[in-house]
Every structure is written in C-alpha cells, then in structure tokens.
Amino acid sequence: MHRWNSLDEVPPAEAGTVAALGNFDGVHRGHRAVLATVVAAARRRGARAVAVTFDPHPLAVLHPERAPELLCGLQERLHRMAEAGLDGVLVMDFTRELASWTPERFVRTVFVETLGVVEVVVGRDVRFGRGNAGDLGTLQELGRSCGFAVTALDDVSPEPADGGDGVRPWSSTRVRRDLGAGAVDHAAAVLGRPHRVVGTVVHGDHRGRELGYPTANLSAEAEGVVPADGVYAGWLVRLDAEGPDARLPAAVSVGTNPTFDGVQRRVEAYALDRTGLDLYGERVAVEFTHRLRPTLRFDGVEALVAQMARDVEQCRRLLA
Structure with a gap:
C-alpha cells in the first residue's frame, strides 16, 4: 500500500479512484465496512482504492481541549488500513489553513483534481469542509456537478443504533468508553480484534x-x-x-x-x-x-x- 503525505505526491490514476474519507481512528468494524466497499467498487471499475485521512486529528488542532485520546498511533492505523486491501492512503496534514477550505474547495482539490475520483464512499454522518459545513447532501450535489458517484453506507452494526446512550455501537467513541470501563472484550467486539x-x-x-x-x-x-x-x-x-x-x-x-x-x-x-x-x-x-x-x-x-x-x-x- 502506498502512503502519500501531500497532494503533490499522489500520482495520476488512468482508470480513476474510488475513495473514502475519515479519521479512521482504531479502524474498527464500521470503518472496515467502508474500506471493504471502496476496495470492492475499485476492483469492479478497475480503479484505484484509496482512503483520505488526517494527521493530527482535526480536534487536536481546532479544539485541543475536546480532542479525543487516539485509539492507535498513525503507523498502527495505516497498518490496519493496509490489511483492508487499499492501494493507497493520502495522509493530509491537518492545519488551520486546511480547516478553512470550503466543502467545494476540498472536494475539487482533493477528490477531483488530485485523486480523479469516480466514486466516493462515506458514512451517512460524513462532515467535511470549513466548520463541518459539508454533509452527505453537499457531497452528493458536488458529485453530480463534478461527475463522480457517491455511495453512502448506513450504520452496519447489527446492534441498536445507539445502545440507549446516543453513542453508535460501532464507533471510536464506543471503544473509548468500553476501555475506560475496563470492558476490553466489548471493545474487541467493536474493533474486530483485541x-x-x-x-x-x-x-x-x-x-x-x-x-x-x-x-x-x-x-x-x-x-x-x-x-x-x-x-x-x-x-x-x-x-x-x-x-x-x-x-x-x-x-x-x-x-x-x-x-x-x-x-x-x-x-x-x-x-x-x-x-x-x-x-x-x-x-x-x-x-x-x-x-x-x-x-x-x-x-x-x-x-x-x-x-x-x-x-x-x-x-x-x-x-x-
């Protein structure tokens, strides 16, 4: 799996790219469902399978007091993403300048001009761009105008949507809560591994x-x-x-x-x-x-x- 640390490092892909976007902290089962969809779609299209992620975590830059403790370091995250079968990961240096990009600028610069996406796969709760102004509807609208498909995945957990506490069962937040309670077996069930x-x-x-x-x-x-x-x-x-x-x-x-x-x-x-x-x-x-x-x-x-x-x-x- 290739790792690109800047937009300039990404080579062109003749058949285009199927891409995912996210922090992917812990690369839990929900993340892996997204990545598996990316890889499968890329193989069908003969395209490149890529994930776009950030380092450091956006909240560590914008609101350090609210930044979560990370479930794993960047190297561990990339190792787990490679296991999903991706062809490459673009690790974007998250800065205040990047945070100022509008949703349209982010999509056109990263997805269209750099990656040449033919399809983007995201969860339905995706947010991106300045002030998290971009959502699934924004991405779908930009996909129509820029010529790429958008695939939105529902929460794939077989459990209730939030377990009664507002936290999705397959989420990094859920894993942190389980670990804080010592429930390492529950955390492993979400991660799909210890x-x-x-x-x-x-x-x-x-x-x-x-x-x-x-x-x-x-x-x-x-x-x-x-x-x-x-x-x-x-x-x-x-x-x-x-x-x-x-x-x-x-x-x-x-x-x-x-x-x-x-x-x-x-x-x-x-x-x-x-x-x-x-x-x-x-x-x-x-x-x-x-x-x-x-x-x-x-x-x-x-x-x-x-x-x-x-x-x-x-x-x-x-x-x-």
Whole structure:
C-alpha cells in the first residue's frame, strides 16, 4: 500500500479512484465496512482504492481541549488500513489553513483534481469542509456537478443504533468508553480484534523480577488508549521479531502498584513462564483480551504474590 503525505505526491490514476474519507481512528468494524466497499467498487471499475485521512486529528488542532485520546498511533492505523486491501492512503496534514477550505474547495482539490475520483464512499454522518459545513447532501450535489458517484453506507452494526446512550455501537467513541470501563472484550467486539497499546520497553522498579514475575514496562509515550486500572489477560507482541517468540501469552497490569504506594500509572506485561526475556529497548504491543480483576492493595508481599500466581493461572486458562 502506498502512503502519500501531500497532494503533490499522489500520482495520476488512468482508470480513476474510488475513495473514502475519515479519521479512521482504531479502524474498527464500521470503518472496515467502508474500506471493504471502496476496495470492492475499485476492483469492479478497475480503479484505484484509496482512503483520505488526517494527521493530527482535526480536534487536536481546532479544539485541543475536546480532542479525543487516539485509539492507535498513525503507523498502527495505516497498518490496519493496509490489511483492508487499499492501494493507497493520502495522509493530509491537518492545519488551520486546511480547516478553512470550503466543502467545494476540498472536494475539487482533493477528490477531483488530485485523486480523479469516480466514486466516493462515506458514512451517512460524513462532515467535511470549513466548520463541518459539508454533509452527505453537499457531497452528493458536488458529485453530480463534478461527475463522480457517491455511495453512502448506513450504520452496519447489527446492534441498536445507539445502545440507549446516543453513542453508535460501532464507533471510536464506543471503544473509548468500553476501555475506560475496563470492558476490553466489548471493545474487541467493536474493533474486530483485541485492543492494543504500542510502545518501547523501558526499565521499571524491577519489583516484578524480585517477586518472580519479571514484566515488560511500556514507556509513558506508548500509543493507544490504556484501559481502566486492573489486571488483564492478553498478549505481548514483539513487533520486530518473528517465530514463536513474536507473540507471547501474558498477564498485564495497569495501574500504580498501590501495594507499594506507587503514584505513576504503568502498563506492565508478564510473558507467562518466560523469565529470561531481555526486551529493553524493543518496540512491543500489549493486547488486552480479558479483564481479570480491579487493582487491589494487599497487606503484604506474600498476599500479593499468591494473587499474582492465581492471576497467571487464570490467564493460562483463558489464553490456551
């Protein structure tokens, strides 16, 4: 899959382009339905399948106080979009200048002049252009005048439209809410895969090693929403490794280690039965599949170690 970082980098396509537009944060099942429609339409037409996305998130530029915590970093987003079978992704640098473009200017500059679209695929709630003034009707009208088709997808979730709380079931907002409640299984159902946090392994207090459960500690700059404090079953994925040691079952702790009066929130993963791993400096992903329990404060080390042993056994059963 090609990645283009500016309009000037996009080559012409003789048979035109079928394109999608969106932030695609998390690339959840709703996003993938849009991308699958793009790819299928492009193959029918013999055209190029492309998605247009933004970095940074528009709200991070226009209203930083309202900007959501991103479910994944840009590289992870592009990796998931490539899995959908796209030929290319145009990553537009979102600036205040770009935000000032009218809907018509955006469509003519990006879709018509740069991509040469023959079809645009969007969700029915699409908004674009200055002040989010452009909607589905605007896009359809511009499609008629500029000569491209518009395909609008309904919410493809089999669940009720908003679950009673105004939030669509297949949405990035829903995933963030699930993760904030520790419901990593619900988040995985929306994403279509376990949620992951990606970062570099750094040195911690080495307390886990002293207790017999050495952990890989993620750096504070890790990318992705960290779930609610607690203990989880999941996977430790070594992103630059191959073979059987690339993906290891793990017990994962999220929190401040209250038994030791910790104050810094951390993500720590113990690869089951692997006490000799040296992962310092490696880039890894920690995937969350099941929440075992909340974070607890224990009266002493002995009680903590006994609970850790029970946690590990539960992880082993869940991940077998």
